Amino acid sequence: MAAPLSVLVTGATGRTGALVVEKLRQRPQTFSVRGFARSPEKAAQRFGSPDSFFFGDIRQPETLTAALSACQALVILTSAVPQMQGAPQPGQRPNFAFAPGEPPEVIDYQGQVSQIKAAQAAGVEHIVLVGSMGGTQADHPLNSLGDGKILIWKRKAEQFLIDSGIDYTVIRAGGLLDQPGGQRELLVGKDDTLLANPPDGIPTSVPRADVAEVVVQALLEPAARNKAFDLISKPEDAPGAAVTSDFKALFEQTTPGL
Numbered sequence: 001m002a003a004p005l006s007v008l009v010t011g012a013t014g015r016t017g018a019l020v021v022e023k024l025r026q027r028p029q030t031f032s033v034r035g036f037a038r039s040p041e042k043a044a045q046r047f048g049s050p051d052s053f054f055f056g057d058i059r060q061p062e063t064l065t066a067a068l069s070a071c072q073a074l075v076i077l078t079s080a081v082p083q084m085q086g087a088p089q090p091g092q093r094p095n096f097a098f099a100p101g102e103p104p105e106v107i108d109y110q111g112q113v114s115q116i117k118a119a120q121a122a123g124v125e126h127i128v129l130v131g132s133m134g135g136t137q138a139d140h141p142l143n144s145l146g147d148g149k150i151l152i153w154k155r156k157a158e159q160f161l162i163d164s165g166i167d168y169t170v171i172r173a174g175g176l177l178d179q180p181g182g183q184r185e186l187l188v189g190k191d192d193t194l195l196a197n198p199p200d201g202i203p204t205s206v207p208r209a210d211v212a213e214v215v216v217q218a219l220l221e222p223a224a225r226n227k228a229f230d231l232i233s234k235p236e237d238a239p240g241a242a243v244t245s246d247f248k249a250l251f252e253q254t255t256p257g258l
């Protein structure tokens, strides 16, 4: 029997990252999983113990070295997180800002580039990067949050990964939902066409649990290698929706390049 695939998940105490760690841990014969996170307390709170976690900060690339040593695959699930400033006033849009020193240029671009370079130095063979739909739209509302241009920086990092020469899978999710996975038909696209023109006007969203499953399947399925795609889901009760179970067929609909 082949040895389990050694995988590091960054952003492992984040909402989707933790789901990926859980799913990988459920298959110990297939995966040997490590998490990378900033806070031992948060890791212990989420997982009961910080075992198999490495702690550091993607702004300090040297903290990634031990975590990536002898790893075959890297799942990047770090992200800058805009924080609402004060209580929203009636009739006014809430104000958002990023934590000092943590704007998207630093976290979503430089921080992802650092992870890709560290992975390359460690001999990692495959990187799965979870990003966001909307990166082709400079005027997307998320870009103005905290004046961070978050989708623009995420897309630049995706291009850096594609140009790196390491096998890649770029998953650009629609709006993330905290709902059960495995109950929806998943749809893939490219260049934000699903965002501009969703079939039957469905919401352009997808449960975090389904994104996590797509990450796991991408680690296993050769048809996911060197592909970048947008990902949304049909609502559970959409007429004619068929729950996605054939991930090879899903990945075969996706294409290489940004």
Ligand code: NAP
Binding pocket: 011, 012, 013, 014, 015, 016, 017, 037, 038, 039, 042, 056, 057, 058, 059, 077, 078, 079, 080, 081, 102, 107, 111, 130, 131, 132, 133, 172, 173, 174, 175, 176, 177, 208
């Ligand atoms: P999340 O919960 O916001 O997690 C982000 C993770 O990044 C956290 O674990 C955080 O660590 C980590 N992180 C941030 N800065 C770091 C640093 N300097 N060093 C190490 N780790 C750092 O993520 P999510 O909401 O599940 O989203 C997953 C991905 O999907 C993100 O790329 C997000 O932008 C994208 N996306 C989101 C939406 C949406 O609707 N929200 C839609 C589409 C795509 P801590 O745990 O310590 O905070």
